[in-house]
Amino acid sequence: MLHERMQEALNKQVNAEYYSAYxxxxxxxxxxxxxxxxxxxWMKVQFQEELAHAGMIFDYILERGGEVELTDIAAHAKDWxxxxxxxxxxxxxxxxxxxxxGGLADLALEIRDHSTFQFLQWFIAEQVEEEASAxxxxxxxxxxxxxxxxxxQVDKELMTRVFTPPAAAST
Numbered sequence: 001m002l003h004e005r006m007q008e009a010l011n012k013q014v015n016a017e018y019y020s021a022y023x024x025x026x027x028x029x030x031x032x033x034x035x036x037x038x039x040x041x042w043m044k045v046q047f048q049e050e051l052a053h054a055g056m057i058f059d060y061i062l063e064r065g066g067e068v069e070l071t072d073i074a075a076h077a078k079d080w081x082x083x084x085x086x087x088x089x090x091x092x093x094x095x096x097x098x099x100x101x102g103g104l105a106d107l108a109l110e111i112r113d114h115s116t117f118q119f120l121q122w123f124i125a126e127q128v129e130e131e132a133s134a135x136x137x138x139x140x141x142x143x144x145x146x147x148x149x150x151x152x153q154v155d156k157e158l159m160t161r162v163f164t165p166p167a168a169a170s171t
Contacts, residue, residue, distance in 0.1 A: 002066040003111045009104055010061050010116075011069045016100055017054035021047050023076045023093060027086050030078065036151075038158030039083055042137070046090070048163040053123070056166065060119055083151065084141045091134040098127040126166070 002010070024046040031039030061068050080086040101123045108117035137158065144150025 002061065002064045002116070003113055005111060006107060006113050006116055007061060007066040009107055010057055010066070011071075013100060013104060014054050014057050014061070014068065015071050015073065016097065017050050017057065018070075019073050019076070020093065020097060021050035021054065022073050024050060024090070026076055026078055027080070027090065030080050030086055031083070034083065036083060036155045036158075038155035038160075039086070042158040042161050043086075043090075045161045045163045049166075052166055053126070056122075060116075064115070083154075084138065087134055087138045087141060091131065091138060094127065094130045094134055098131065101127055122166070 024043045028040045028043035028047065031037075031043060058068055077089070080089060101120060105117055105120045105124060108114070108120060137154070140154045140157070141151075144154050
């Protein structure tokens with residue numbers, strides 16, 4: 001059975017993951033407005049990843065005999081003006097999520113919930129990849145600058161990203 005504090009924290013993380021999915025879907029819409037289908041694709045893949053993360057935590061709460069409590073998803077900012085600003089916002093968001101996951105791991109250790117601490121290790125490693133992935137696109141966008149050809153090439157590369165369900169999600 002989950003400790004009450006852990007259940008509450010994991011439920012907040014489920015909400016944060018759904019917020020992340022909602023945010024990335026809004027970013028996909030922004031890329032559609034910009035006429036950048038690769039950006040749309042990249043963000044829709046990210047949307048799918050966040051839904052998978054929420055589902056993994058949702059299932060874990062239930063597996064541990066906890067109660068899932070879904071809450072409202074907060075509104076998000078949408079003042080992005082260029083592809084670079086969208087990805088900078090994505091990176092800042094991923095850094096925030098990294099802090100949230102770290103806080104969950106800290107709580108698990110504090111209350112000696114070693115099962116949840118072990119479960120969170122996948123998410124800790126995933127956040128390293130999430131931040132690196134966003135940073136990689138930022139680096140490419142900065143390199144391309146304002147050149148239409150450079151932006152075309154970056155967008156073309158973003159189109160190749162595909163969603164692969166996490167192995168942890170299938171267990």
